[in-house]
Amino acid sequence: MRKRVSRERIAAAVLTLAGVALAAALTYNPRLPGPTELVDTLFRPVTIFIEHISAKEGGHLS
Incomplete structure (x- = not known):
């Protein structure tokens, strides 16, 4: 059960970081x-x- 929770946290963190990176990239270059x-x-x-x-x-x- 504990392993499943950590996988969910890792997946959530990766998706959040990808969203932040995309937002930052679009802030600097909106024509991407x-x-x-x-x-x-x-x-x-x-x-x-x-x-x-x-x-x-x-x-x-x-």
Whole structure:
């Protein structure tokens, strides 16, 4: 039980520190890209691949 509480505290501390770091970074540079742009950048190749496969099959997924 004690180990679980310490894991929760570590997770809460990591998330809090990440939030503080993001807030500080956005304070100094408000034009930084947000999380949406990061997700878009990561999944853009997958999206292009799926669109390419979909176009080969006539545009319908089944």
